Amino acid sequence: MSINALEIRELRKTYKGGVNALKGVSLNVKEGDFFALLGPNGAGKSTLIGIITSLVNRSSGEIKVFGDNLFSNPSAAKSHIGLVPQEINFSLFEKVMQIVVNQAGYYGIDRITATKRAEVILKELRLWDKRNETSRKLSGGMKRRLLIARALVHQPKLLILDEPTAGVDIEIRRSTWEYLKKINASGTTIILTTHYLEEAENLCRNIAIIDHGEIIENSSMKALLEKISSETIIADLEKPLKQIPYSSDYLISSIDEHSLEIKVRDSQGINDLFSWFNHHEIAVRSIRNKSNRLEELFMGMIEGKNEQ
Amino acid sequence: MSNSNFNKSATALLTIVRKEVVRFFRIWPQTILPSAITMSLYYVIFGNLIGNRIGRMGDVPYIQYIAPGLVMMAVITNSYSNVVASFFSSKFQRYIDELIISPTPNYIILLGYISGGIARGCTVGFIVVIISIFFTSFKIDSIAITVSVVFLSSLLFSLAGLINGIFARKFDDVSIIPTFVLTPLTYLGGVFYSIALLPPFWEKISQANPIFYMINAFRHGMIGKSDVEIAPAFIIIIVITTVLFISALALLNKGIGVKQ
Ligand SMILES: Nc1ncnc2c1ncn2[C@@H]1O[C@H](COP(=O)(O)OP(=O)(O)OP(=O)(O)O)[C@@H](O)[C@H]1O
Ligand SMILES: [Mg+2]
Numbered sequence: 086m087s088i089n090a091l092e093i094r095e096l097r098k099t100y101k102g103g104v105n106a107l108k109g110v111s112l113n114v115k116e117g118d119f120f121a122l123l124g125p126n127g128a129g130k131s132t133l134i135g136i137i138t139s140l141v142n143r144s145s146g147e148i149k150v151f152g153d154n155l156f157s158n159p160s161a162a163k164s165h166i167g168l169v170p171q172e173i174n175f176s177l178f179e180k181v182m183q184i185v186v187n188q189a190g191y192y193g194i195d196r197i198t199a200t201k202r203a204e205v206i207l208k209e210l211r212l213w214d215k216r217n218e219t220s221r222k223l224s225g226g227m228k229r230r231l232l233i234a235r236a237l238v239h240q241p242k243l244l245i246l247d248e249p250t251a252g253v254d255i256e257i258r259r260s261t262w263e264y265l266k267k268i269n270a271s272g273t274t275i276i277l278t279t280h281y282l283e284e285a286e287n288l289c290r291n292i293a294i295i296d297h298g299e300i301i302e303n304s305s306m307k308a309l310l311e312k313i314s315s316e317t318i319i320a321d322l323e324k325p326l327k328q329i330p331y332s333s334d335y336l337i338s339s340i341d342e343h344s345l346e347i348k349v350r351d352s353q354g355i356n357d358l359f360s361w362f363n364h365h366e367i368a369v370r371s372i373r374n375k376s377n378r379l380e381e382l383f384m385g386m387i388e389g390k391n392e393q
Numbered sequence: 394m395s396n397s398n399f400n401k402s403a404t405a406l407l408t409i410v411r412k413e414v415v416r417f418f419r420i421w422p423q424t425i426l427p428s429a430i431t432m433s434l435y436y437v438i439f440g441n442l443i444g445n446r447i448g449r450m451g452d453v454p455y456i457q458y459i460a461p462g463l464v465m466m467a468v469i470t471n472s473y474s475n476v477v478a479s480f481f482s483s484k485f486q487r488y489i490d491e492l493i494i495s496p497t498p499n500y501i502i503l504l505g506y507i508s509g510g511i512a513r514g515c516t517v518g519f520i521v522v523i524i525s526i527f528f529t530s531f532k533i534d535s536i537a538i539t540v541s542v543v544f545l546s547s548l549l550f551s552l553a554g555l556i557n558g559i560f561a562r563k564f565d566d567v568s569i570i571p572t573f574v575l576t577p578l579t580y581l582g583g584v585f586y587s588i589a590l591l592p593p594f595w596e597k598i599s600q601a602n603p604i605f606y607m608i609n610a611f612r613h614g615m616i617g618k619s620d621v622e623i624a625p626a627f628i629i630i631i632v633i634t635t636v637l638f639i640s641a642l643a644l645l646n647k648g649i650g651v652k653q
Contacts (some may be wrong), residue, residue, distance in 0.1 A: 139494055142653065175488055176483070176486055178416075188491055190405060193405055195404055
């Protein structure tokens with residue numbers, strides 16, 4: 086039996102001032118997993134990560150990291166974890182190289198080893214040219230990559246990333262994904278929060294959804310996506326359409342004269358939809374998904390929950 | 394503690410100390426220069442210009458009387474400012490998180506920051522000693538007393554600076570204590586005069602000022618006599634240092650000011 090990378094039991098957090106950010110969260114993350122923690126703004130993701138990384142005091146509950154209790158054996162538990170925080174938190178005046186090497190020092194890694202490792206990581210993350218710059222002179226995307234470099238220098242077994250690709254361009258986002266896939270493949274367990282559901286869908290094998298401080302879903306990505314019962318498709322039309330012909334099978338609404346929104350249930354084929362278009366002599370230029378599948382599911386869950 | 398844990402803690406400590414020392418040397422015009430200039434002015438004005446008219450304090454020339462006080466003043470303010478400013482910045486810019494997420498025990502974080510304060514206090518103190526050589530003959534009566542008083546005072550005020558840094562929420566909080574508490578206490582602690590000159594009531598009040606003991610213990614080490622007995626002075630300094638050390642460590646353990 087393989088050991089859990091992370092075990093959280095009944096974790097609760099009430100901030101000073103009374104915000105009940107976590108209301109009894111329990112969660113397991115398996116060793117080697119690539120795990121997505123999703124939830125809307127203010128759901129409690131950063132709070133949960135804050136407690137796991139000792140930046141936030143818990144109100145109650147237990148946490149084990151690779152079997153080591155975070156509260157009774159903090160130095161062992163902490164040495165397993167690497168953190169990419171949501172907010173940039175470098176010293177304004179420290180240079181890139183120093184930031185990475187010093188972080189290694191805090192984990193007890195001697196300076197010679199740390200310098201060698203920093204070189205490898207900074208090259209991999211394409212920051213080597215910037216090693217003698219102060220962090221404030223880096224672009225936003227470079228700062229994000231430096232956060233990752235700093236989190237990895239002590240070779241943690243568990244890497245936790247709180248929105249690692251917020252505000253970076255498509256290319257850097259994709260190269261970051263590739264990099265994360267690579268280190269996951271080499272054995273590092275990864276937990277990631279993100280608001281780009283495409284990111285979670287592409288990378289993660291297991292997923293938990295948190296809302297208002299509670300886990301409302303926890304399963305494999307595959308099982309979750311299978312729950313999706315319908316997809317929304319948008320069709321761009323060749324010619325403006327004044328009136329939508331009636332359909333007994335599909336829920337169709339118009340976005341504007343040139344595009345339609347169509348809800349397609351899983352049991353229905355897309356072929357029938359094309360027959361319908363042909364039948365009514367509607368010329369379709371292109372079709373696309375309104376949003377990605379996870380996004381639709383996610384919205385459904387959060388809305389369903391909030392209506393209760 | 395296992396041997397490997399000890400080595401790791403030692404490496405972490407070294408990392409913090411190096412970072413602290415690099416910091417204050419990098420910004421030397423803010424950290425080292427001001428004391429050097431201020432103390433030179435004190436020597437010129439109080440030592441040479443006015444001092445010559447004052448004549449002797451007790452039985453030493455005035456400039457030689459104030460020299461130890463000026464050195465201590467530099468040590469105290471620099472130790473304190475270094476730790477309060479550095480710790481507050483690390484909180485303000487949130488890079489203190491780098492340390493908090495790491496396995497570095499709190500007592501190592503504490504030792505690291507106060508070592509930085511002691512390094513700066515002693516560096517500037519040494520520079521002021523060098524400057525004073527240009528103005529007065531500088532003899533030391535007891536090296537052991539002199540060095541240990543400087544070290545202990547520097548330690549004490551580094552700890553006080555750390556506690557101030559832990560509680561500070563805004564930049565103003567960093568300068569309030571140095572301006573409104575530290576500076577007055579230093580001036581009133583007998584840098585420029587012997588409290589024997591004061592009316593009995595104020596002489597008694599002055600004895601409640603901890604800085605008074607440090608300045609005079611240091612003066613004792615340098616010129617062989619002062620307003621205080623050396624043993625009680627040491628006891629007072631050590632007791633205060635111990636209390637501050639325990640308090641600072643307890644605050645760090647609770648995560649006051651750094652954890653939500
Ligand atoms: N330091 C704090 N003091 C008081 N309340 C806080 C603090 N930090 C967070 N909260 C509250 O706790 C709740 C959860 O916040 P948290 O930052 O964990 O959400 P999140 O899921 O990370 O959101 P986002 O996606 O916006 O980053 C929110 O209601 C927030 O206002
Ligand atoms: Mg967050």
